[in-house]
Amino acid sequence: MNEDDEILAKLGYVEPYEGESISHYLGRLRRFKANSLPSGYSLGKIAGLGAVTGRWEKLYFNPFPTRQELEALASLVGVNADRLAEMLPPNGVTMKPRPIRLCAACYAEVPCHRIEWQYKDKFKCDRHQLGFLTKCTNCETPFSIPSDWVKSECPHCSLSFAKMAKRQKIY
CATH class of the missing domain: 1.10.260 (434 Repressor (Amino-terminal Domain))
Incomplete structure (x- = not known):
């Protein structure tokens, strides 16, 4: 073997x-x-x-x-x-792989990155009507690729993704 x-x-x-x-x-x-x-x-x-x-x-x-x-x-x-x-963009939908986007309110409910956040024509969360975040709301470190999200927090300042929802703006 x-x-x-x-x-x-x-x-x-x-x-x-x-x-x-x-x-x-x-x-x-x-x-x-x-x-x-x-x-x-x-x-x-x-x-x-x-x-x-x-x-x-x-x-x-x-x-x-x-x-x-x-x-x-x-x-x-x-x-x-x-x-x-289903984890990929649907046929005909253009992706924007950078910057990595996050709806912290969604993440607080289910701790995962959603593929729809990276659709090129999406700027807000349809569920929460909040604009996507592209960096930590505390230290402004851009989000790394979702496969590297080990602790569900900013790797620089340790602010949890869920707590970032407080600083998301209504779209």
């Missing part, structure tokens, strides 16, 4: 959140205590996808993920390929 087979045998299941971006999901999946994969590339390697999962973590979808790629990842992580496809 080689090293990749050992990792594959130990890969633990992580339930996706409704509306979660694939970036956030892949980061949670990699960090899950049974998995401990150091990078998106390491996950892609054992899925037979190479560096493509690293690109997805950065919200780069050009070229767009193929059905075969989603099925390869699905068979590895135990999540249906259609469910993985």
Whole structure:
């Protein structure tokens, strides 16, 4: 048994959140205590996808993920390929991968980055009618890619994402 087979045998299941971006999901999946994969590339390697999962973590979808790629990842992580496809932008929707956007009010309800926050034509949260945040409301550090959101807080000043909702402006 080689090293990749050992990792594959130990890969633990992580339930996706409704509306979660694939970036956030892949980061949670990699960090899950049974998995401990150091990078998106390491996950892609054992899925037979190479560096493509690293690109997805950065919200780069050009070229767009193929059905075969989603099925390869699905068979590895135990999540249906259609469910993985829901974590991507819908056909015809343009993404804006930077800056990373956050609705802190949504995050306080369900702690995950939502794919819809990165749609190019979206500027506010439809649920809360609040403008998206692009940086910490305390220290103004821009948000890192969602796959790197380990503690649900600003990595610079430790202000929780949920507490940032108080400083979101009504749109």
